[in-house]
Amino acid sequence: xxxxxxxxxxxxxxxxxxxxxxxxxxxxxxxxxxxxxxxxxxxxxxxxxxxxxxxxxxxxxxxxxxxxxxxxxxxxxxxxxxxxxxxxxxxxxxxxxxxxxxxxxxxxxxxxxxxxxxxxxxxxxxxxxxxxxxxxxxxxxxxxxxxxxxxxxxxxxxxxxxxxxxxxxxxxxxxxxxxxxxxxxxxxxxxxxxxxxxxxxxxxxxxxxxxxxxxxxxxxxxxxxxxxxxxxxxxxxxxxxxxxxxxxxxxxxxxxxxxxxxxxxxxxxxxxxxxxxxxxxxxxxxxxxxxxxxxxxxxxxxxxxxxxxxxxxxxxxxxxxxxxxxxxxxxxxxxxxxxxxxxxxxxxxxxxxxxxxxxxxxxxxxxxxxxxxxxx
Numbered sequence: 001x002x003x004x005x006x007x008x009x010x011x012x013x014x015x016x017x018x019x020x021x022x023x024x025x026x027x028x029x030x031x032x033x034x035x036x037x038x039x040x041x042x043x044x045x046x047x048x049x050x051x052x053x054x055x056x057x058x059x060x061x062x063x064x065x066x067x068x069x070x071x072x073x074x075x076x077x078x079x080x081x082x083x084x085x086x087x088x089x090x091x092x093x094x095x096x097x098x099x100x101x102x103x104x105x106x107x108x109x110x111x112x113x114x115x116x117x118x119x120x121x122x123x124x125x126x127x128x129x130x131x132x133x134x135x136x137x138x139x140x141x142x143x144x145x146x147x148x149x150x151x152x153x154x155x156x157x158x159x160x161x162x163x164x165x166x167x168x169x170x171x172x173x174x175x176x177x178x179x180x181x182x183x184x185x186x187x188x189x190x191x192x193x194x195x196x197x198x199x200x201x202x203x204x205x206x207x208x209x210x211x212x213x214x215x216x217x218x219x220x221x222x223x224x225x226x227x228x229x230x231x232x233x234x235x236x237x238x239x240x241x242x243x244x245x246x247x248x249x250x251x252x253x254x255x256x257x258x259x260x261x262x263x264x265x266x267x268x269x270x271x272x273x274x275x276x277x278x279x280x281x282x283x284x285x286x287x288x289x290x291x292x293x294x295x296x297x298x299x300x301x302x303x304x305x306x307x308x309x310x311x312x313x314x315x316x317x318x319x320x321x322x323x324x325x326x327x328x329x330x331x332x333x334x335x336x337x338x339x340x341x342x343x344x345x346x347x348x349x350x351x352x353x354x355x356x357x358x359x360x361x362x363x364x365x366x367x368x369x370x371x372x373x374x375x376x
Contacts (some may be wrong), residue, residue: 022165025169030217033075033205038069043065047087056085060072081100081169104348107131108132111134112273134171135300136174136272136273145180179193179201193239193337223347226271228271229252246282293374294314303322307367341366344357353373
């Protein structure tokens with residue numbers, strides 16, 4: 001009997017595995033809640049132990065048997081460090097930590113085209129000690145690379161920077177490559193190349209609203225982000241169609257117009273994955289009428305850094321982690337650089353301006369812009 005018990009104990013120990021692929025997101029427009037996400041090889045339940053010390057002390061759980069785990073926990077305090085550990089059956093992670101949103105100074109990084117910047121050293125972003133990491137699309141190269149099909153492509157993204165993702169809330173937006181299910185080819189094939197509904201992306205990431213478009217507020221800094229699904233809009237109606245409808249009578253356009261009209265935040269930043277001149281030309285300026293009501297428009301369309309001042313004074317930024325592509329700067333460009341780059345946004349509670357900086361992956365400041373709060 002003792003020998004049998006020993007064999008059972010050893011077998012149980014061998015079966016248990018450390019959970020290492022963990023990432024943080026927000027599933028609602030409420031920064032007082034955060035979602036802890038992780039993956040397991042086999043379906044299992046979900047448990048998060050968390051607290052403001054390594055003693056943890058609080059728990060949130062789901063009994064559903066899944067391999068993709070999304071558990072939301074409350075963030076009752078600002079300006080503190082939260083510690084957490086996840087469990088699924090016998091599998092368990094080490095204790096990790098992340099910063100709760102601050103009361104005074106907020107730092108946010110925005111990156112573009114991670115899917116075409118594999119292996120890039122993003123330690124400069126880590127050194128900036130950001131509270132939130134956003135993207136402007138093309139987080140992966142495709143969903144059909146061998147061994148990286150579907151959600152596996154996003155798993156590989158997390159694996160490439162595990163410590164960053166388990167310590168920093170991450171909110172991506174869609175680019176065309178994030179839903180590319182077959183090769184594109186030189187001309188539109190008989191079958192759809194892209195999954196317009198972005199099923200794998202929406203399954204993997206827990207995001208607010210429809211997930212393919214969303215808004216997220218940080219009221220303590222009078223700040224709202226609005227994420228759109230605009231990319232390769234010229235291919236709409238073909239088998240190369242990648243994004244949801246964007247025309248001025250489309251549900252997406254009407255949602256954006258209504259959201260912008262109802263927004264009271266002093267800082268409003270719109271995120272997309274399309275070139276602004278393309279949107280302006282194909283919609284005859286309809287989107288820009290509402291873009292200009294915000295504080296800034298940011299995209300990840302081109303493989304370079306570019307800052308422009310659009311008609312009406314709207315600041316427009318293009319950022320890319322792989323900044324060595326062909327340079328086709330905006331007609332109203334004020335700054336550009338062929339340099340691997342990201343944007344660092346800095347806010348101080350109650351301040352009348354925010355700061356947007358292009359930074360190289362070496363941590364050098366390439367360009368700085370101050371943007372004032374919108375007038376009521």
